[in-house]
Amino acid sequence: MDFAYSEEQRMLTDSLRRLVTDNWTYAKRRERQRAGVMDQSAWNSLVELGVAGLMVPQDFGGFGESPATMLVVHYELGRGLVSEPAISSAVMGTTLLANSHNETLKSQWLGALAEGEAILSVAWQEEGERYALRPLCTRATATEKGFSIDGRKVLVWHAACSQALIVSAVLDGEIALFLVPSDSKGLSISDYPTFDGARASTVGFESVSLSSEHLIAKGEEALALLTQTLDFGITALCAQACGAMQALTDITIQYLKTRKQFGQPLANFQVLQHRLADMLTHAEMALSSTYVAVAGLDEKDAAKRSRLVSMAKVEVAAAGRFVGESAVQLHGGMGMTDELDVGDYFKRLSFADQLLGDTNYHLQRMQDLGH
Known part of the structure; x- marks a missing residue:
């Protein structure tokens, strides 16, 4: 590519x-x-x-x-x-x-x-199940007119502003995916801010009725669709994290050029130059790994695709922590205040590590998929 x-x-x-x-x-x-x-x-x-x-x-x-x-x-x-x-x-x-x-x-x-007239959110996580793809507590049953869904989803990204949710549920012992309009009777959304300033929700389903056409997929097809979707989402998240690392490094370089100590800019001190070089190296490694993940999205072998995406997520998470922590430290006491962009970038990079599977999850997924 x-x-x-x-x-x-x-x-x-x-x-x-x-x-x-x-x-x-x-x-x-x-x-x-x-x-x-x-x-x-x-x-x-x-x-x-x-x-x-x-x-x-x-x-x-x-x-x-x-x-x-x-x-x-x-x-x-x-x-x-x-x-x-x-x-x-x-x-x-x-x-x-x-x-x-x-x-x-x-x-x-x-x-x-x-056209931007609709927003979709994917509701797949359940309480106590961490990042498991197969639902346990959200269930769908067949009715005369279609289906009825009961259950609860957590950490649904941007659910409050969506016009519909793509929901995973157990149907006849198999995973199934449904498109559920947000204004459906029996659907409740409890919205809250996330650590990095975005929004997520807990979504409840109480006898939510759907017509048969709202079934997107079931069984292995549904699992493959959800896995592919998460791989695309993880790769986009990695790309955003790489952009945040670049911006945070630029901010830190500019700060060290303007802030003076002992009559000279902090950027003149060799030990700080070494730390900046390490930040740039980590950010570049993360971007290179993201390139690999992007190329992997075109893989016909789903296992290979997911393995490449998980490898990138692990690399980007580690780089994000290093770049974020280094930027805070290089800003000194000001790096801990709420008045600077630095803290916002650090929060976003820290949250990206947990979102769509943390490092432990992706290391385990790489092991399960083989090397």
Whole structure:
């Protein structure tokens, strides 16, 4: 796979960087966090640049772009700590639905996703089950009109601003995936902020009725779809983390150039130069690993794809911790305050380690899938 930017990718990168620089400043991010709801105008600005329709097939009104372009986009979003549902909906929800065989739902939802008129969230985690893909407590039963769902999902990313949820449930002893409109009777959403300033929810289902067309997939097909979806989401998350590391390194370099000690800039001290070099090395290793994961998304062997993605997630998590901790330390006491961007980037990088599978989970997955 060629990772040299094409002319279109360079233009997209330039436009995204300008947008993020203007609309995701420290002050504007904090204002959105205090509001506690998704800023629709901020999301619309991303939609206008094609972020929402990036992974939507062209037949359904999207751009049908490659994973390489996904990396380009999410790297820039990571530089600005964008918290809108670019991964949860524009990557994960879109990827799952687009690769399914439910043509009715694809016709109904993919065009709306590309236009930014709808947001999808994937609800798969359950309390006490950590990152397990197979549901235990959320169950679906067949009815005369379709299905009824009961259960509870936790840590559902951006559920409160979504128009529908893709929900995993046990159906006839097998995993099944359903598309559940957010306004369905019996569905409850309890929204809360996450550590890094985004939003997540606990979602309850009490006899939620669905027609038969809302079944996306079941059995091994459903498990394969969910696994593929998470692999795409993890890779986009890695790309955003790499963008955040680059931005945080740039901020730290600028600080050391302007802050003086003993009459000279801190950047002149060799020991601090060595730490900066280590930060740059870790960030570059993380980006290289993310390139490998992006290339792996095109693998026909699902086990190999997932193994490459897990390898990248482990590398990016370790690099993120090192870069974040180093930036805080190099800023001295100011690095611990809430008045600087440094803490925001450190939180995002720390949270990225836990999101969509922590290091222990991915190390175990690599072992299970073989070397």
